Amino acid sequence: MRAVATGIETGAEIEVEAPSARHLALLVNAANRVEAVEAAGFEVEFAQESKEALEHFARLSPDVVIVGTGETDSSMARALAFVRDVRERDPGAAIPVVVLTNGSCAAAIELAYTAGATDVWLDGAGELVWKKRLPFVVSAARAFDELSRSSKKLERAKRLARFGTWEWDLSTELVSWSEELRHLLAQEVPARARGIEAVLAMVGDSDRSRVAETIAESIKERRPFRFDHRAVRSDGTELVLHHEGDVVVGGSEDQVSVEAVVVDVTEMKKAELQIHSLANYDSLTGLMNRFSFLNLLENARARSERSGGPIAVALLDLDRFKEVNESLGHGAGDQLLKDVAGRLLSAVRKGDCVAREVDSFVRTVARHGGDEFLILLSDVDEAHHAALAARRILDVLRRPFRIEGREVFATASVGIAFARQEGAGTEELLRQAEIAMYSAKEQGRNGIQFFDESMNQAVVERFDIENRLRRAVARDELLLFYQPLVRARSREIVGVEALLRWQHPERGLLSADEFVPLAEETGLIVGIGRWVLKTACQQLRSWRREGVSPLRLSVNLSPRELRAPGFVANLAQILEETETHPAQLELELTERGVVVNDGRTLEVLLRLKEIGVRLAVDDFGTGNTTFHYLKNFPLTTIKIDKSFTSGIASNPKDAAITKALLAMAHRLELNVVAEGVENEAQFSFLGENECDEVQGYLFGRPTPADELFRLLTAR
Numbered sequence: 001m002r003a004v005a006t007g008i009e010t011g012a013e014i015e016v017e018a019p020s021a022r023h024l025a026l027l028v029n030a031a032n033r034v035e036a037v038e039a040a041g042f043e044v045e046f047a048q049e050s051k052e053a054l055e056h057f058a059r060l061s062p063d064v065v066i067v068g069t070g071e072t073d074s075s076m077a078r079a080l081a082f083v084r085d086v087r088e089r090d091p092g093a094a095i096p097v098v099v100l101t102n103g104s105c106a107a108a109i110e111l112a113y114t115a116g117a118t119d120v121w122l123d124g125a126g127e128l129v130w131k132k133r134l135p136f137v138v139s140a141a142r143a144f145d146e147l148s149r150s151s152k153k154l155e156r157a158k159r160l161a162r163f164g165t166w167e168w169d170l171s172t173e174l175v176s177w178s179e180e181l182r183h184l185l186a187q188e189v190p191a192r193a194r195g196i197e198a199v200l201a202m203v204g205d206s207d208r209s210r211v212a213e214t215i216a217e218s219i220k221e222r223r224p225f226r227f228d229h230r231a232v233r234s235d236g237t238e239l240v241l242h243h244e245g246d247v248v249v250g251g252s253e254d255q256v257s258v259e260a261v262v263v264d265v266t267e268m269k270k271a272e273l274q275i276h277s278l279a280n281y282d283s284l285t286g287l288m289n290r291f292s293f294l295n296l297l298e299n300a301r302a303r304s305e306r307s308g309g310p311i312a313v314a315l316l317d318l319d320r321f322k323e324v325n326e327s328l329g330h331g332a333g334d335q336l337l338k339d340v341a342g343r344l345l346s347a348v349r350k351g352d353c354v355a356r357e358v359d360s361f362v363r364t365v366a367r368h369g370g371d372e373f374l375i376l377l378s379d380v381d382e383a384h385h386a387a388l389a390a391r392r393i394l395d396v397l398r399r400p401f402r403i404e405g406r407e408v409f410a411t412a413s414v415g416i417a418f419a420r421q422e423g424a425g426t427e428e429l430l431r432q433a434e435i436a437m438y439s440a441k442e443q444g445r446n447g448i449q450f451f452d453e454s455m456n457q458a459v460v461e462r463f464d465i466e467n468r469l470r471r472a473v474a475r476d477e478l479l480l481f482y483q484p485l486v487r488a489r490s491r492e493i494v495g496v497e498a499l500l501r502w503q504h505p506e507r508g509l510l511s512a513d514e515f516v517p518l519a520e521e522t523g524l525i526v527g528i529g530r531w532v533l534k535t536a537c538q539q540l541r542s543w544r545r546e547g548v549s550p551l552r553l554s555v556n557l558s559p560r561e562l563r564a565p566g567f568v569a570n571l572a573q574i575l576e577e578t579e580t581h582p583a584q585l586e587l588e589l590t591e592r593g594v595v596v597n598d599g600r601t602l603e604v605l606l607r608l609k610e611i612g613v614r615l616a617v618d619d620f621g622t623g624n625t626t627f628h629y630l631k632n633f634p635l636t637t638i639k640i641d642k643s644f645t646s647g648i649a650s651n652p653k654d655a656a657i658t659k660a661l662l663a664m665a666h667r668l669e670l671n672v673v674a675e676g677v678e679n680e681a682q683f684s685f686l687g688e689n690e691c692d693e694v695q696g697y698l699f700g701r702p703t704p705a706d707e708l709f710r711l712l713t714a715r
Contacts, residue, residue: 023063023138028053028082029075030068030100033123036130037066050082057086064138065097068123069108076108080115087116096141098134101275109275122271163263168199170219170256175199181262186233202241202262204230215245219258222247228265240269282367284334285341293366293374297426300376301419312386312418314375315433316344316393319411319445321371324403326563326600332403336410337371339401344373347396348389374430377416390414390448411446413437418451466522468504469515473531477503480535481702484711485554485673485695488687493712495552495586497695498536499702500528512556520558529561530570537578537585539705548712550584556618557587563600568607575611582612586637590618602633609634616673620661630668638665642676642696649681662689 047053096118164181175198207229218225245260325333415437432451440449485495616637647654677696
């Protein structure tokens with residue numbers, strides 16, 4: 001059975017043998033391509049490991065073997081070892097072997113061909129490629145196997161393999177073209193012509209002088225030649241042709257000819273370009289990637305050391321980019337990254353780069369990963385020169401972006417490091433820029449910081465704290481203290497707030513403010529928060545069993561915990577295990593924790609309300625909460641921040657704000673807790689203005705559970 005396939009590279013019709021029901025493909029470590037191979041008309045046998053695959057190969061003698069290389073160097077090595085094993089077996093030398101690569105390494109193609117692959121495809125090739133190319137590969141392989149037995153099959157194989165020949169007899173000046181080469185070029189070229197111009201007729205204008213010089217030198221020195229050039233078919237399709245030729249001397253010096261084989265390598269060149277692009281450029285933004293930037297930086301440092309011209313690296317990180325992804329979706333986040341990349345390119349002037357004159361300015365800016373970008377700066381004798389370049393970059397980001405019909409504002413933090421220290425490698429320079437960038441974030445974001453040794457020391461200390469914090473739970477270094485919540489009218493203790501502490505082995509007892517921000521940034525807060533909830537609920541059960549009257553337990557909850565998968569289910573399990581009634585637990589969120597991604601947050605909060613858990617907003621009045629959230633979110637309590645409470649007895653403005661907050665909360669039927677109550681004057685003011693509950697040093701500092709137990713039992 002035969003079929004006509006359309007060549008992917010040229011659009012020309014190529015006659016290939018369609019696979020019959022007897023055609024069998026052996027897939028090795030390529031289970032994700034079973035459907036594509038079957039759609040191409042092949043029966044499929046699958047094997048995961050090399051030993052099993054070799055057994056199938058010996059038993060079945062498949063028409064084609066398709067080998068996946070996997071994602072790692074070790075899986076690539078195993079795949080190529082299998083290809084070599086196949087080639088050493090009978091009839092492995094004649095059966096086509098297609099190797100699938102993910103295209104992330106330009107060297108992968110060369111390794112695969114060296115091992116014996118017939119062809120190398122990108123693993124992400126579409127179904128149409130499989131339908132067209134797989135029968136093509138099988139047919140071409142069979143045709144090549146019959147070359148020695150049939151001249152007719154030889155000509156057909158040439159057609160399928162897209163190669164031809166030409167010969168130039170120097171004594172007669174006659175040039176002969178094979179039929180296959182004329183068909184490949186699809187040009188009205190006579191079978192025989194005279195002179196070098198006949199050879200150059202197939203060569204694109206821009207390559208002709210080079211090709212002519214190469215052939216002339218080969219004839220003069222009687223040596224082989226090889227070259228690639230562009231060619232244009234009569235239908236306008238552009239090809240890339242590869243020539244392998246030699247100068248042949250006959251019985252006398254007068255009998256000299258030039259003979260060459262021409263192969264169409266258009267598709268291979270396209271694959272090489274694609275692999276090069278994947279290996280060196282970011283697919284989303286089109287900027288160079290981290291790998292390419294490091295190579296550029298290494299070359300720039302070498303030139304700088306020779307010439308003395310200073311260079312610097314700027315690392316830019318978008319501020320609060322996660323909030324864009326969470327509120328608008330990852331599609332909007334990707335669009336913002338592309339728009340930011342475009343503006344960065346417009347902001348980087350020629351003097352800010354060290355790229356060669358012929359290089360595109362795309363190569364001066366790189367995407368480091370995520371929402372981070374790298375910029376190479378040159379001619380920066382002073383820090384203020386680099387600061388000017390960085391300030392220009394921040395200025396172009398200041399204008400709003402238009403994403404999916406909305407205005408989105410983006411700021412960035414920039415860290416800059418100079419290549420001044422001898423022996424400091426490129427990775428070290430990037431690390432210094434990263435340290436400076438994080439310092440810029442700590443300074444309030446939307447700013448610029450330069451690296452210095454004090455920053456480095458702070459990072460070392462921060463890294464040490466993070467490592468110790470990862471082991472703190474297992475070593476029982478985390479503690480819970482408890483502070484009373486008091487009813488304003490009766491001074492009765494109605495609840496307690498669980499407050500996290502860390503008994504650091506060297507620095508002593510640390511408050512939550514000293515390590516919780518780091519735990520949130522690293523994600524450790526999710527595990528720590530689960531421990532806090534379980535430990536606090538267990539303590540509440542212990543007090544209850546010892547005769548303490550029912551109390552409400554308040555526990556702080558970070559936004560990251562709220563968004564963690566399975567949070568509600570884990571909480572319900574803790575409540576069940578500790579025999580804690582849901583209404584006894586009140587989860588406290590900061591205003592930012594409530595408003596970030598309100599759609600997703602609202603869904604989780606409603607589920608918490610369904611199981612009966614109370615919800616409070618902590619530090620109320622210090623963030624950006626609007627009446628919209630107070631009205632629509634299932635909140636039960638607001639806690640007025642101590643920055644207002646501290647001045648209510650002496651500052652009329654604080655008093656007015658607190659009265660307004662109390663009135664608003666009561667209108668919305670919310671319970672109100674005032675934090676930071678330290679004296680009777682503050683307490684009296686709150687009682688007169690109908691504050692529901694108070695919390696502060698006047699009624700007790702945060703204390704360990706056993707000390708608070710004595711206070712609870714003394715009521």
